[in-house]
Amino acid sequence: MTIYFYGADEAPHGCFSNFSPHPLHLDGHLWPTSEHYFQAQKFPGTRHADLIRRARTPLRAAELGRDPAKPLRRDWERVKDDVMRRAVEAKFREHADIRAVLLATGDEEIVEDTGTDHYWGRGRTGTGRNMLGRILMRTRARLRAEFPAGDAAGI
Structure with a gap:
């Protein structure tokens, strides 16, 4: 079985979205969402x-981050996967409730169900790279090793 997610408000897997309202601490700042950080x-x-960090919504953060008038850091293509990994991992480490949701997916494939993004999601044709889904599955494996069954909440 495959778990598809997209909207942050779609239960129970909306927390997999970078727009989900789960703040995280990274690089000495509090980020309202993983989208803001990314x-x-x-x-x-x-x-x-x-x-971008102070943007009122993750959508506004995304719009500001995609401003073509602002030059991207030179190494962006090389580091973007690691940036996403750090954001996703921080989010799920800091929030026991959503960590439990992620761990409860077992070994199911996780896919960002977007028709517009062939890199982070499945894309229009369903053959996208699904890098966000892959990062979520790798994060799940790392967290499973740290939070054995029955200890998803870290208690």
């Missing part, structure tokens, strides 16, 4: 990155 890392150490 988009800001395109412009580290700039005023634009801080503007």
Whole structure:
């Protein structure tokens, strides 16, 4: 069975979305969502990155992060997967409730069900790379090793 997710408000797997309202701490800041963190890392150490961190919604953070007038960091294509991994892992480490949701998926495949993103999701044809889903599955495996069955909440 495959678990498909997209919208942050879709239970029970909406928490897999980068737009889900689960703040995280990374790099000395509190980020309202993993989307805020991811988009800001395109412009580290700039005023634009801080503007993204303070964006009122994850959609606004995404819009600011995709502003074609702002040059991306030169190594973005090389580091973007690791940036996403760090954000996803921090989010699921900090929130026991959603960590339990992720761990409860067992060994099921997790797929971001978007027709518009062939890199992070399945894409229009269903043959996209699904990198966000892959990162979620790798994060699940790491967390499973740290939080054995019955200890998903870290208690």
